Amino acid sequence: MALPTYADPLERAWHYTYLVICGLVFLFLIAPILIVIPLSFNAEPYFTFTEKMLALDPTGYSTRWYDALLTLGHPAPETARDSSWWSAAWHRATWVQAAKNSFWVGLWATILATTLGTIAALGLSRPEMPFRRLIMALLISPMIVPIIIIAVGMSFFFAKACVAPDSAMGAIFGYFLSEKGCLANSHLGVIVAHAVLGIPFVIITVTATLTGFDQSLIRAAHSLGANPRTTFFKVIMPLILPGIISGALFAFVTSFDEVVAVLFIAGPDQQTIPRQMFNGIREAISPAILAVATILVVISVLLLTTVELLRRRSDRLRGVTGR
């Protein structure tokens, strides 16, 4: 915003104050995130910059906290780093296990939320949809209802949602459930919980993409002889794909960042990265947390870039369809 030429000195002064305020707010937003990156290379077990770090002395920096991510929980951390060391780190190191859990839970929760959410969004964006407003409100509500309420409800219900391990149901689903055959303390329970939390994001992004979608294209495809399946995969899908992917990324990030539901319904086998961080911050806070934080910041930068590129592509595509 340029200052108009007729501005008097007071307005000028105010304008520059305004720019300074904006700059400070941007600093407030971004500084905490950037600050963890150099801090994670601290050679000392402190959460602040040491004098050596400020003097840019290389001995003040180290990658020991990244190393700690591999050695925590490692059966023989001091031995030579041969293939068996790496194999032990892959299978036993606490943070690596947490990362694997986070990844798989996030992946399945995303697949579940995105599939169900996209199909539902297709229905919701049809003008004929009955009770549209009410259903929309219900499907968005996992984002609005405090996570603690959802987690408490699930912890009650999932402890009761069991099948007998020796029954037919137990034979089919037993593998996904806990040893007692319950949703509580099981991977499936965490996946389901995270899928519920991711659904609002998929619904919001996909319905937003569909508002610019020209419904007559569906009729055109039908009149040209396409069956509903072909119409979906050849006409609808390519146009709303950017929306689906950003929704899926939102759902994945939601799961990847979720800790409260995990605290309430997961068992020791479902330690995820956020839960490990939560415990770490509460109990013995070490700069290893900062190393994890740095890795997560890098991941979120990558995800943000992807979503931004997709959004631009989506806008461009919708422009082409002649909205």
Added chain:
Amino acid sequence: MAEAATELLTTADGRPLKAALAAAQSRARRRAFLLVLPLLLFVLLTFLVPIGYMLKRSVEHDGFSASAPALDAWFDQNPGFDPANPPEEAYAALVSDLARMQVEKTTGMAGTRINYTVPGTISLFKKGAREAADLAAPFKDSLLALDPAWGKPTLWRGMASASSPYTTEFYQVASDRKLTDDGWARGGDKDRVYLYLFFKTFLISALITVICLLIAFPVSHLLATLPMAKSSLLMILVLLPFWTSLLVRTTAWIALLQEQGIVNDLMVGLGLIGDDGRLTMMYNMTGTIVAMTHVLLPFMILPLYSVMRVIPPSYARAARSLGATSWTTFRRVYLPQTLPGIAAGSLLVFILAVGYYITPALVGGADGQLISNLISFHMSKSNWSLAAAIAGMLLVAILILYWLYDRLIGIDRLKLG
């Protein structure tokens, strides 16, 4: 035209047009609904049913009713008994139940249930159950000789009410009401725990909303008025925190604000404060407010920005050319046009702040805890019904706000980034 109106319009295959249209429309409605159905069922099973189950738990507790059958039966037959002076049969039933509890090892459960309304009951029950088998008739005298607390009217009121598994007592407790000798009444000042925390949570959330609004307003305005290329570059600074893990941001604030943290080091280094005068900005209310403001700020900036971007600058120019000062232009012309954005952002931030858990739990210390943390505390102490009742009250508050949001802004206007 009169003939045309009386003659029924039909489709090519001879059906009345009206009926054919109705059939086609209902088919289209059914198709649309069928697409939504799988997700609806999923959400019903994994979201609505658990919350319903939680609400059921908030009015249900069979810890006493299941372990004291004789007393249950007596209370059923004598609903109008005088709690200040229960008769001998009641005491007889109580002693037989106590003996039974000792055998079935349910004393703790029963005592805990009564303990919610009558503090100190767990030890009373344990002692009573241990001695119950040795007590002789008349039971009233022997039990009162064991501990005169057995004659308290409050205890009898509490047991009468707990003899049914369904109760509203947990909501009474969560509203800071207290069972007295004359029934339920408002608690004294030192009993104001839950409502006080609700009040505090709403107050802090309102404060955070106002702070967010004040600092989001200039930034959104800048983003909305800058040329697109520059503003999308600056937008990244808003979106990156949005995409960064909450725990990362909380960790960062701990590193910044703790006593040996960067902000304190910086101020000591600049000579603003002495080394012994380091500020306590973490593990208290300040920490909660700062970290939550940071986390929720993007939720304020994004709706404000999307409203401000479509405000035509010509209105402000017109106001100026008609002689309005810049302040008047802002107050009378620009600000009213941003109201939809202010409403959307403020409500969203407030709703999210009221239910916040992680940040207060990690950086709030003792006095920075909010209502969610209290629910979690009672869950960890196995006070499930009480936790569920507090959660139920929080849920009602959130649903009212959500309804308001839908009425004022519309949930389909909710956007992400």
